[in-house]
Amino acid sequence: MTRYLISGVPFGCIYALVGLGLVITYRSSGVFNLAFGAQAYLSAAVFYETRGTHRWPLWAATLTSVVIVGGAVGYILERVLFRRLRTAPMVVRLVSSLGLLVGIPALIQAAWLGVGTRLAPPALGPTPPDVIGTGTDRIDTAQLAVVAATVLITVAIGFMFRYTPLGLRMRAVVESPRLAELVGVDSARVSSLAWIVSSVVAGLAGVLLAPLYRSVDVFNFDTLVVAAIAAAAIGRLTSLSLTVAGGLVLGIGQELITAYLPLGSQFVKGLRPSLPFLLLLIALLAWPSLARRGSGADPLAGVDPPTATGPIALPARIQSLSSSSQAGAALAVAVVMALVLPSYWLYVGTEAVAMGVVFLSFTVLVGMSGQVSLCQAEFAGIGAFTAGQLASHYNLSVVAGLIAGGVVAGLVGVVAAVPSLRVGGIYLALATFAFGLLVDNLVFPQSWAGNGTTGIVVPRPLIGPVSFNANRPFFALSVLVLALAALLVSRLKRGTIGLYLGALRGSEVAAESIGIDVRRAKVVAFTLSAGVAGLGGALLGTTLGAVSASNFTFFQSLFWLVVVAITGVRTVGGAVAAGVAITVVPEFLATLPSRYSTVAAVLFGFGALSYIRHQEGLVPWASRAIVDRARRVWSGGGAG
Amino acid sequence: MSEAGEVLLRLEEVDAGYGKFRVLFGVSLTLLAGSACAVVGPNGAGKTTLARVCSGLVRPTRGSVVFDGRDVTSSSPHDLATAGMAHIPEGRGVFASLTVEENLVLAFRQSTRRVDEALEAAFEVYPRLRERRRQAAGTLSGGEQRLLALARVLADPPRLVIADELALGLAPAAIEEIYAGLGRLHHAGAALLLVEQRADRARLLTNDVVEMSHGRVSPLQEETPP
Numbered sequence: 001m002t003r004y005l006i007s008g009v010p011f012g013c014i015y016a017l018v019g020l021g022l023v024i025t026y027r028s029s030g031v032f033n034l035a036f037g038a039q040a041y042l043s044a045a046v047f048y049e050t051r052g053t054h055r056w057p058l059w060a061a062t063l064t065s066v067v068i069v070g071g072a073v074g075y076i077l078e079r080v081l082f083r084r085l086r087t088a089p090m091v092v093r094l095v096s097s098l099g100l101l102v103g104i105p106a107l108i109q110a111a112w113l114g115v116g117t118r119l120a121p122p123a124l125g126p127t128p129p130d131v132i133g134t135g136t137d138r139i140d141t142a143q144l145a146v147v148a149a150t151v152l153i154t155v156a157i158g159f160m161f162r163y164t165p166l167g168l169r170m171r172a173v174v175e176s177p178r179l180a181e182l183v184g185v186d187s188a189r190v191s192s193l194a195w196i197v198s199s200v201v202a203g204l205a206g207v208l209l210a211p212l213y214r215s216v217d218v219f220n221f222d223t224l225v226v227a228a229i230a231a232a233a234i235g236r237l238t239s240l241s242l243t244v245a246g247g248l249v250l251g252i253g254q255e256l257i258t259a260y261l262p263l264g265s266q267f268v269k270g271l272r273p274s275l276p277f278l279l280l281l282i283a284l285l286a287w288p289s290l291a292r293r294g295s296g297a298d299p300l301a302g303v304d305p306p307t308a309t310g311p312i313a314l315p316a317r318i319q320s321l322s323s324s325s326q327a328g329a330a331l332a333v334a335v336v337m338a339l340v341l342p343s344y345w346l347y348v349g350t351e352a353v354a355m356g357v358v359f360l361s362f363t364v365l366v367g368m369s370g371q372v373s374l375c376q377a378e379f380a381g382i383g384a385f386t387a388g389q390l391a392s393h394y395n396l397s398v399v400a401g402l403i404a405g406g407v408v409a410g411l412v413g414v415v416a417a418v419p420s421l422r423v424g425g426i427y428l429a430l431a432t433f434a435f436g437l438l439v440d441n442l443v444f445p446q447s448w449a450g451n452g453t454t455g456i457v458v459p460r461p462l463i464g465p466v467s468f469n470a471n472r473p474f475f476a477l478s479v480l481v482l483a484l485a486a487l488l489v490s491r492l493k494r495g496t497i498g499l500y501l502g503a504l505r506g507s508e509v510a511a512e513s514i515g516i517d518v519r520r521a522k523v524v525a526f527t528l529s530a531g532v533a534g535l536g537g538a539l540l541g542t543t544l545g546a547v548s549a550s551n552f553t554f555f556q557s558l559f560w561l562v563v564v565a566i567t568g569v570r571t572v573g574g575a576v577a578a579g580v581a582i583t584v585v586p587e588f589l590a591t592l593p594s595r596y597s598t599v600a601a602v603l604f605g606f607g608a609l610s611y612i613r614h615q616e617g618l619v620p621w622a623s624r625a626i627v628d629r630a631r632r633v634w635s636g637g638g639a640g
Numbered sequence: 641m642s643e644a645g646e647v648l649l650r651l652e653e654v655d656a657g658y659g660k661f662r663v664l665f666g667v668s669l670t671l672l673a674g675s676a677c678a679v680v681g682p683n684g685a686g687k688t689t690l691a692r693v694c695s696g697l698v699r700p701t702r703g704s705v706v707f708d709g710r711d712v713t714s715s716s717p718h719d720l721a722t723a724g725m726a727h728i729p730e731g732r733g734v735f736a737s738l739t740v741e742e743n744l745v746l747a748f749r750q751s752t753r754r755v756d757e758a759l760e761a762a763f764e765v766y767p768r769l770r771e772r773r774r775q776a777a778g779t780l781s782g783g784e785q786r787l788l789a790l791a792r793v794l795a796d797p798p799r800l801v802i803a804d805e806l807a808l809g810l811a812p813a814a815i816e817e818i819y820a821g822l823g824r825l826h827h828a829g830a831a832l833l834l835v836e837q838r839a840d841r842a843r844l845l846t847n848d849v850v851e852m853s854h855g856r857v858s859p860l861q862e863e864t865p866p
Contacts, residue, residue: 165749168738172746175735178697181717182727183792184750188716300729303658303697 002137004255010143010212012251013150015276016244017205018224019231020157021198023243026232027174028194031082032426034097037225038104039199040206043070044121044216045113047207051122062124066203074199078192081609086177088612090425091372095565095611098558101225103605105218106598114595123211124149142211149208153201154244161240170194178300222555223273226437229430230276233283250276270441277434277441284431285422326573326623327486334479338472346471348587350543353478356579357485357536359564360572364489365529366561367570368498370505371420371522372429374557375436376533379416381552382409382439383534384541385450388458391542398460398468402481402538409534410527412439417526421519424508437554444549455548458541474543481539485532486572492528501525559601562608568617577619647706648673648800648831649694654703656693663689665855666703673799676832678842681852687835688730690852691804694833695727696720708799722750724799726792728806730835733789736778740769740788743777747792758795765821766791783814790821797828804835819844 018036025033043065051061077100085093109115123129123142130141161167169190172180177187209224210216227250234246254275261268337349358380365373383405390396390404419431444450460468468474492498500521503511512518541547563582568574586600614621649671656664663686671677679687692698693705696717704713712720717727734743741759748758763770766787772780777788786806793801803822807815823845826832836842839849850857 168742168746168749171738171742172735175737178717179729179733179735180746181697182695182721182729182733183747184718184721185746186716186718300697303692 004259005252006137006139006143008252008255009248010146010208010251011254012248013146014205014209014212014224014247015227015231015250016247017150017153017201017208018228019235019243019247020154020240021202021205022228022232023235023237023240024157024194024198025082026237028170028191029078029082030086031093031097033077033082033198034094034225034229035077035100035104036199036202036228037221038101039070039073039202040209040224041105041216041218041221042073042108042206043203044206044210044221045108045118048118048121048210048216049113052118052120058124061122062207066207067200070200070203071196074195074197074202075192077199078195082195083188083191085612089615090429091366091370091565092612092615094372094426094429095562095608099562099565099605099608099611101222101605102559102562102601103608105221106601106605109218109598110596110602115597118216120214121210121216124208129211142208146208146212149204150244153204154240157197157201158240166190166193176300178303226433226554227276229433230280230283233280233430236283236287246279250279253279267442267446270445274438274441277437280434281419281431281438284427284434285419327483330573330576331479331483334475338475338479343471346475347543348583350471350475350478351540352580352583353475353482354536354540354543354579355582356482356576357539358533359536359560359575359578360485360489361529361531361533361536362561362564362569362578363572363575364492364501364532365525366564367574368493368505369501369521369525371424371525372432372561373416373526373529374429374433374554374561375416375439376529376560377552377554377556378436378439378444379409379413379530379533380537380540380556381444381450381547381549382412382530383537384458384547384552385444385456386534387538388456388541388547389448391459392457398477398542401458401542402535405538405541406531406535409537410531412534413527413530414523416530417523420522420526433554433557436557440549440552440554444552450547450549450552453548453550455546455551457546458544460542460545478539478543481535482576485535486576489532489575490572497521497524497528559604563604564617565611566604566607566618568619568621570616571620573623574617574619646673647671648675648708649833650706651690651693652704652706654693654700654705656689656698656700658689658698662701663855664693664700667693667852667855667857668703669850669857671800671831671833674829674831675848676826676834676846677848677850678834678836678839678846679850679852679857680836680839680842682837685852686855687852688804689855690857691727691729691802691833691835694802695725697727697729718750725802726798726800727802728786728789728793728804730804730808732785734777734780734785734792736776738777739774740777740780741773743788744769744792744795748795751796751798761795762791765794765824783810783817786810786814786818787821790818790825793830794821794825797825797830800831800833801825802833802835805837807836807841815841 018040021036022033025031046069047061047065050056050064051058081096085096124145125141131138132141133139161171169180169185172185173187173190177191180187205224206221209220213220228247230250231243231247234249235243254272257272257275261271337346341349358376361376361379365371386408387401387405391398391401396404416432416435419435420428423431445452450456460474468477500511500516503516504518504521508518537552560582564575564578567577567581585603589596589599592599610618647670651667651669654664654667655662667690679690681687689698693700696712696715696719700713704711706712707720707725708723738746744759744762745755748755751758768784769788769791777785780788806818806822810818819841822832822834826845832845834842834845842849850859
């Protein structure tokens with residue numbers, strides 16, 4: 001028993017530290033800073049280089065990596081980015097921090113460290129760590145350092161908040177920065193300080209985490225963020241002590257699962273990493289009051305200009321003209337491509353088309369209904385695996401496989417819609433994220449689903465006499481599927497359901513007051529979106545010929561949202577463009593030397609910041625600008 | 641420091657609003673040091689926005705705000721607060737999650753007087769707050785919350801107090817208490833800018849009443865008796 005405590009507590013401590021950072025920044029600036037994972041990675045990398053490679057003294061390496069680099073990054077992020085986002089819609093804040101979570105590590109790798117895992121990172125204390133005790137009850141100095149640092153930080157932060165003038169100002173700013181200003185507090189400075197403090201804590205967590213895994217690997221920092229989110233949710237995003245407790249429970253719980261559940265089955269293997277998400281999901285569903293905190297609301301929120309719910313629409317005639325001309329142009333391009341492209345690029349094109357279908361699922365859910373889902377990749381995976389299993393076991397035709405993929409994913413979407421009935425906003429995003437991670441860990445590794453990283457084959461059986469094994473006919477089929485899906489979505493958008501979902505996006509209360517069944521509308525949105533994602537995933541799987549669980553991970557869910565947010569989450573054109581961007585850009589970058597393989601992630605990650613200014617997306621923004629310009633030129637010519 | 645009778649606050653041709661929504665249209669207003677002025681008008685006339693422009697919460701898109709001889713058009717609210725302007729906003733003007741004492745301490749730390757003395761002085765005026773000093777301000781009644789917001793400025797009267805519908809929705813006895821507090825502030829030398837729906841209560845403190853409607857100000861027309 002002590003053995004599991006000893007190995008579990010240090011992990012729990014680190015979850016707790018990052019969880020504390022999440023709570024502090026969320027309360028003081030309204031931003032759920034997922035980028036802490038990236039910041040922790042940066043500090044760990046700097047510590048690795050200074051202490052490990054260049055043999056700096058311990059204090060200098062720690063000071064540089066944790067306090068200077070960690071603090072500076074936090075300060076800069078708050079100053080140039082998050083300060084402006086305080087009153088932005090939740091999706092904007094979420095997408096920005098997601099973009100940074102993707103972009104910062106990619107930038108570090110491309111510009112400095114290179115890809116790949118750094119082994120044997122230095123620890124705080126002797127490296128390699130000294131071991132104290134013998135047999136199973138032993139602890140090493142790296143683990144001790146984690147525990148000591150966590151206790152110290154937690155006590156210090158708790159004391160600061162409760163008993164110091166700065167803590168009092170911070171708590172005031174947390175409740176209402178405007179009201180704090182009115183009594184003479186410089187809210188901007190206080191919020192900067194909160195970001196610096198929590199970023200330093202995140203950086204420290206990164207430095208402490210690396211020795212526990214014996215490597216500096218981006219993946220570990222992504223999972224760290226997820227566990228920290230769970231800890232913060234257990235602390236209800238307010239209580240520091242509950243957050244720490246949550247982190248510890250997670251760390252110890254994971255070790256106990258490993259110890260007391262029989263090993264061997266895939267299910268148990270998946271249970272260990274999914275414990276945080278299980279707890280997160282339970283926490284969110286058990287405490288719906290999380291999402292409706294009345295007393296904490298800012299009484300001066302009305303000072304800020306109302307957030308725009310979207311760009312003012314073009315006149316209907318021009319809009320339909322431009323969208324039908326867009327569709328026509330896209331189809332023409334597709335026909336030309338099918339005729340002239342070499343086989344490899346045709347394959348890439350097919351992939352782009354399939355991803356376009358997947359991205360349409362974001363148009364339905366995020367664009368139309370304003371709900372945020374962070375488990376779209378899992379829906380796509382369900383579609384792909386369904387199609388693959390049916391095709392290889394029952395030799396089902398490819399079209400039937402696509403439909404089955406969509407239907408099964410849609411049914412799972414009904415389940416995923418359940419949290420949306422209880423919570424909204426950022427909490428819904430977190431719940432879907434947890435749901436996706438559960439699917440990742442518990443379902444996809446099974447042989448009847450995705451068969452883990454080994455994967456399954458997705459054959460392309462005949463339809464009657466036509467073989468779709470060649471790339472050219474298959475490309476044509478994919479374009480047809482995309483066109484049908486696009487037609488469906490744009491019909492949906494203009495029809496009754498689209499109006500209902502639009503009303504939901506505008507205001508849930510107002511929608512309910514005019515007799516819209518909000519719960520049903522949400523379930524419909526999730527189901528349709530999951531179905532479209534499943535259809536796209538099945539198409540993608542059939543294109544690739546073989547898929548594994550690693551094609552559809554939680555990271556893809558996050559990354560895809562980032563990409564479609566850039567191109568345009570409200571329009572069909574934006575979704576199609578996202579499909580093209582996510583497949584073609586990496587193809588072009590593949591000609592670069594391999595150390596630059598993360599450049600695409602840098603582009604998309606930081607590109608996501610364009611979403612702050614252009615929530616309609618770059619594609620509709622650009623085409624609108626072109627239409628405007630053409631209209632000006634035309635009318636100018638007519639008048640002159 | 642301006643003497644009594646000198647101009648303390650001057651708004652000139654101010655336009656302001658929220659995003660694309662314009663609320664104030666060329667509003668001008670002058671307030672002398674130590675004087676009192678009431679702004680009355682119906683809902684949506686722009687009274688609250690006017691108060692917010694004065695304290696820096698809303699930045700004007702045109703025109704200027706001068707406080708105590710200094711152009712403060714683009715100053716931040718905390719600058720103005722430390723320069724001696726206290727804006728008690730409409731609705732809940734206290735931090736619900738902080739205790740009564742913390743609310744007071746937070747405000748007193750920003751002003752010059754010693755915190756303990758100020759706290760003592762505030763509790764002297766409103767003994768009820770002393771009883772509830774450890775209680776979260778959000779658990780106070782509406783009237784008590786307004787008293788707490790007043791107590792924040794009473795202990796060390798600033799140069800100007802902007803009170804935005806402090807009496808709104810309170811029982812008559814509580815309104816009396818609030819107005820007594822405002823009178824005390826005025827007596828101690830603070831200039832008052834009162835925002836009220838109706839002129840009758842404001843007249844207890846001042847005869848200088850302006851009316852706002854549709855984002856413009858005009859001197860109050862004498863109401864015809866019913």
